[in-house]
Amino acid sequence: SAVISQKPSRDICQRGTSLTIQCQVDSQVTMMFWYRQQPGQSLTLIATANQGSEATYESGFVIDKFPISRPNLTFSTLTVSNMSPEDSSIYLCTGGGDAYNEQFFGPGTRLTVL
Amino acid sequence: AQSVAQPEDQVNVAEGNPLTVKCTYSVSGNPYLFWYVQYPNRGLQFLLKYITGDNLVKGSYGFEAEFNKSQTSFHLKKPSALVSDSALYFCAVREKDDKIIFGKGTRLHILP
Numbered sequence: 236s237a238v239i240s241q242k243p244s245r246d247i248c249q250r251g252t253s254l255t256i257q258c259q260v261d262s263q264v265t266m267m268f269w270y271r272q273q274p275g276q277s278l279t280l281i282a283t284a285n286q287g288s289e290a291t292y293e294s295g296f297v298i299d300k301f302p303i304s305r306p307n308l309t310f311s312t313l314t315v316s317n318m319s320p321e322d323s324s325i326y327l328c329t330g331g332g333d334a335y336n337e338q339f340f341g342p343g344t345r346l347t348v349l
Numbered sequence: 350a351q352s353v354a355q356p357e358d359q360v361n362v363a364e365g366n367p368l369t370v371k372c373t374y375s376v377s378g379n380p381y382l383f384w385y386v387q388y389p390n391r392g393l394q395f396l397l398k399y400i401t402g403d404n405l406v407k408g409s410y411g412f413e414a415e416f417n418k419s420q421t422s423f424h425l426k427k428p429s430a431l432v433s434d435s436a437l438y439f440c441a442v443r444e445k446d447d448k449i450i451f452g453k454g455t456r457l458h459i460l461p
Contacts, residue, residue, distance in 0.1 A: 266446075276454075337398050340394075
């Protein structure tokens with residue numbers, strides 16, 4: 236199984252600012268995925284990040300709001316830009332690429348926007 | 350697109366009784382199905398998966414799930430519930446591009 240770590244684990248931010256979340260996987264993975272979990276809700280996929288290409292965003296999510304980088308096969312970042320209180324969520328990343336393996340999640344980043 | 354449905358927002362079970370958390374799926378082709386659990390203020394933990402093979406899949410913490418193709422279901426079960434099983438449970442399906450799509454979740458309460 237893969238071990239996922241994220242930084243920061245939590246943050247409290249002011250409206251209008253941006254936060255970059257880092258995700259590190261302990262093994263190389265083809266794809267990395269970013270999810271959002273709003274309070275009391277399920278996980279919603281934000282985007283898929285492949286190395287060397289632009290991320291693919293799900294409906295309702297745009298690059299200007301959630302820019303993603305994927306510089307290598309073990310690392311990715313998600314930036315939450317121009318934050319508002321509605322962005323308060325847990326943000327989780329995971330890695331995948333093998334159709335027969337489950338995806339493992341890190342503890343996530345708990346973001347509160349004031 | 351693939352999807353899963355969890356018809357129950359909450360399930361209450363007395364400690365020691367068997368528990369079932371329901372999940373139905375809608376997929377084209379062979380389904381890759383998963384169950385995850387989320388304990389309060391903790392990350393998402395993988396419980397078990399069905400890819401192919403035996404319809405009864407055994408996972409972590411004594412949980413198992415039964416894949417039923419005719420009923421398009423993948424219910425999570427445990428013979429004897431523990432208070433520590435109280436958590437939020439997610440059924441999930443893997444799409445062909447490896448994205449995982451989650452159900453809305455079922456909150457399981459085990460009553461002492």
